Amino acid sequence: xxxxxxxxxxxxxxxxxxxxxxxxxxxxxxxxxxxxxxxxxxxxxxxxxxxxxxxxxxxxxxxxxxxxxxxxxxxxxxxxxxxxxxxxxxxxxxxxxxxxxxxxxxxxxxxxxxxxxxxxxxxxxxxxxxxxxxxxxxxxxxxxxxxxxxxxxxxxxxxxxxxxxxxxxxxxxxxxxxxxxxxxxxxxxxxxxxxxxxxxxxxxxxxxxxxxxxxxxxxxxxxxxxxxxxxxxxxxxxxxxxxxxxxxxxxxxxxxxxxxxxxxxxxxxxxxxxxxxxxxxxxxxxxxxxxxxxxxxxxxxxxxxxxxxxxxxxxxxxxxxxxxxxxxxxxxxxxxxxxxxxxxxxxxxxxxxxxxxxxxxxxxxxxxxxxxxxxxxxxxxxxxxxxxxxxxxxxxxxxxxxxxxxxxxxxxxxxxxxxxxxxxxxxxxxxxxxxxxxxxxxxxxxxxxxxxxxxxxxxxxxxxxxxxxxxxxxxxxxxxxxxxxxxxxxxxxxxxxxxxxxxxxxxxxxxxxxxxxxxxxxxxxxxxxxxxxxxxxxxxxxxxxxxxxxxxxxxxxxxxxxxxxxxxxxxxxxxxxxxxxxxxxxx
RNA sequence: GCCAGCGUAGCUCAGGGGUAGAGCAGCGGUUUCGUAAACCGCAGGUCGUGGGUUCAAAUCCCUCCGCUGGCUCCA
Numbered sequence: 080x081x082x083x084x085x086x087x088x089x090x091x092x093x094x095x096x097x098x099x100x101x102x103x104x105x106x107x108x109x110x111x112x113x114x115x116x117x118x119x120x121x122x123x124x125x126x127x128x129x130x131x132x133x134x135x136x137x138x139x140x141x142x143x144x145x146x147x148x149x150x151x152x153x154x155x156x157x158x159x160x161x162x163x164x165x166x167x168x169x170x171x172x173x174x175x176x177x178x179x180x181x182x183x184x185x186x187x188x189x190x191x192x193x194x195x196x197x198x199x200x201x202x203x204x205x206x207x208x209x210x211x212x213x214x215x216x217x218x219x220x221x222x223x224x225x226x227x228x229x230x231x232x233x234x235x236x237x238x239x240x241x242x243x244x245x246x247x248x249x250x251x252x253x254x255x256x257x258x259x260x261x262x263x264x265x266x267x268x269x270x271x272x273x274x275x276x277x278x279x280x281x282x283x284x285x286x287x288x289x290x291x292x293x294x295x296x297x298x299x300x301x302x303x304x305x306x307x308x309x310x311x312x313x314x315x316x317x318x319x320x321x322x323x324x325x326x327x328x329x330x331x332x333x334x335x336x337x338x339x340x341x342x343x344x345x346x347x348x349x350x351x352x353x354x355x356x357x358x359x360x361x362x363x364x365x366x367x368x369x370x371x372x373x374x375x376x377x378x379x380x381x382x383x384x385x386x387x388x389x390x391x392x393x394x395x396x397x398x399x400x401x402x403x404x405x406x407x408x409x410x411x412x413x414x415x416x417x418x419x420x421x422x423x424x425x426x427x428x429x430x431x432x433x434x435x436x437x438x439x440x441x442x443x444x445x446x447x448x449x450x451x452x453x454x455x456x457x458x459x460x461x462x463x464x465x466x467x468x469x470x471x472x473x474x475x476x477x478x479x480x481x482x483x484x485x486x487x488x489x490x491x492x493x494x495x496x497x498x499x500x501x502x503x504x505x506x507x508x509x510x511x512x513x514x515x516x517x518x519x520x521x522x523x524x525x526x527x528x529x530x531x532x533x534x535x536x537x538x539x540x541x542x543x544x545x546x547x548x549x550x551x552x553x554x555x556x557x558x559x560x561x562x563x564x565x566x567x568x569x570x571x572x573x574x575x576x577x578x579x580x581x582x583x584x585x586x587x588x589x590x591x592x593x594x595x596x597x598x599x600x601x602x603x604x605x606x607x608x609x610x611x612x613x614x615x616x617x618x619x620x621x622x623x624x625x626x627x628x629x630x631x632x633x634x635x636x637x638x639x640x641x642x643x644x645x646x647x648x649x650x651x652x653x654x655x656x657x658x659x660x661x662x663x664x665x666x
Numbered sequence: 667g668c669c670a671g672c673g674u675a676g677c678u679c680a681g682g683g684g685u686a687g688a689g690c691a692g693c694g695g696u697u698u699c700g701u702a703a704a705c706c707g708c709a710g711g712u713c714g715u716g717g718g719u720u721c722a723a724a725u726c727c728c729u730c731c732g733c734u735g736g737c738u739c740c741a
Contacts (some may be wrong), residue, residue, distance in 0.1 A: 134717095140670075141671070176740085224669085224670055227738090228669095228738055233737075237736095238668055242735090242736080272677080285732070333741080337741060340740085340741075388740090391738085391740095392732090394736085394740075400740080486741085504740080509741080570701085573698040573699060573700095584739090597671090600696095600697075600698070601699090602697090603699060604699085604701055605702085606701095606702095609703090609704035610702090611701095622700055633673080638702085
């Protein structure tokens with residue numbers, strides 16, 4: 080039996096964190112030497128590196144970074160020791176008399192003693208630990224400057240933050256920077272343009288997505304799959320209008336709570352209407368067109384519903400954060416005693432979707448009661464426990480996100496990571512105690528009395544836009560065959576093979592495959608290169624040999640090449656890849 | 667929204683007070699080719715917008731719009 084405490088890897092990562100934290104202090108010393116008037120915020124280690132926040136007499140520009148780096152290198156070369164000492168809070172206050180942010184921090188420390196770390200001329204309030212001397216920082220680079228509000232509060236002053244990355248060795252640093260460059264190639268905004276999937280136009284407005292034919296094919300396939308799967312799982316597909324009277328949104332509370340996210344009302348025949356920011360109200364109206372017995376619950380209304388929300392200009396991001404998007408939405412109306420089974424059902428569906436589309440990098444979060452909430456604590460606790468039980472039943476590992484629930488109920492979020500490691504919320508399951516009450520959404524129970532339903536808002540993809548972003552980055556644009564906008568590119572060797580190539584194209588198309596002939600009078604090499612850049616799964620090169628023997632020569636986008644084979648054989652291979660939704664090309 | 671940076675041809679980018687450039691893509695020819703870029707030619711831009719400084723602005727200054735990276739936010 081192994082009795083040792085920490086594993087080697089864990090110890091290494093702790094050491095690296097200390098190095099990164101110390102690098103932040105060294106950077107602060109460098110900044111202090113350049114700007115003696117600098118006021119210091121905080122400077123922690125973060126994933127891959129560190130940052131430090133400064134209040135400086137002028138704005139930093141990227142040109143400042145090499146100067147600060149040079150200074151840091153001097154400090155590191157001098158190998159100054161990091162010295163820890165403890166002083167009383169009062170002594171610390173005197174020491175940091177000219178440092179308002181530090182004073183604020185000192186005042187919040189409960190202990191009578193506070194610890195300080197000093198290297199060279201720079202002394203900082205800090206819990207530590209640190210390296211013993213600056214020379215232990217082996218490889219770092221300053222990467223960017225950003226504004227950051229003091230203590231993350233937008234009503235506090237904005238400080239200047241410098242981000243750096245730091246690693247054990249120069250090689251590890253170079254490897255990391257290389258990885259960043261590779262990640263940029265997977266960025267859905269770049270691939271979206273290169274692969275002709277979508278565009279966003281200044282003329283039309285930021286955050287408004289135009290789906291090109293190739294992006295639209297992917298969406299169309301996903302939507303068809305999504306609808307079929309929902310019908311199989313007991314959902315009913317509905318459609319609701321894109322605008323509705325403002326009064327409806329006043330009743331729901333959205334006008335009061337989410338006004339900042341709503342587009343201004345438009346007047347129609349002296350009535351005010353708004354464009355919908357959510358689909359739920361339409362579904363509620365459908366539900367309420369008649370009385371419902373407890374026997375017919377749960378009812379599940381699903382809609383690929385397009386919504387519009389005003390997002391602040393600084394937060395828009397490709398397809399991941401937009402102002403108009405289509406949610407793969409559904410609302411489940413059920414009894415409280417059905418909640419757990421329903422959540423299990425949704426989680427099972429969400430996981431089925433995640434697996435089918437091949438995602439592996441995601442995290443599951445259970446968000447609990449926030450400070451401002453509707454309903455009673457008891458109901459909240461019951462519902463939160465129910466969500467937790469559902470997660471356990473389905474066997475999903477999850478973390479608690481305390482206080483991050485929506486005011487109307489707890490929720491489960493599934494977040495996908497993008498190419499640069501940023502997390503974006505995809506599937507979400509939210510329990511709602513608020514709307515059923517506000518709209519009096521009820522069923523008639525066994526006791527012949529009216530009871531409020533429990534509503535679940537849920538998506539299993541998130542939105543079509545964000546989902547395409549995630550999908551594109553996950554596959555680096557090389558979509559699985561069933562999703563690939565174009566599945567087969569037919570490449571005739573010379574013009575005399577065009578007839579045969581077109582016949583093949585027609586044959587494949589008639590069986591539902593997406594095939595196209597490259598009819599240009601270009602070299603075979605050129606056409607193959609183009610097909611490779613377009614990341615088309617299969618390329619069929621046809622020349623004299625193939626025409627003579629009625630075969631095709633298959634090249635995969637992996638570069639793998641296969642012997643000539645009968646066309647029927649190839650068709651079966653592609654069909655099976657489509658039907659089985661295979662993630663990797665294999666033959 | 668806030669801080670910083672950026673905006674030159676469809677794309678990637680050069681030029682930085684004195685007549686707007688390249689490669690790729692596009693178009694027209696020639697070439698008919700066997701698994702990642704044939705050759706020749708042509709065309710393509712109010713240098714994001716509006717204003718200012720100047721004899722002269724893509725270039726310097728300001729406004730706005732958009733994008734990028736952060737921050738805040740994200741029902």
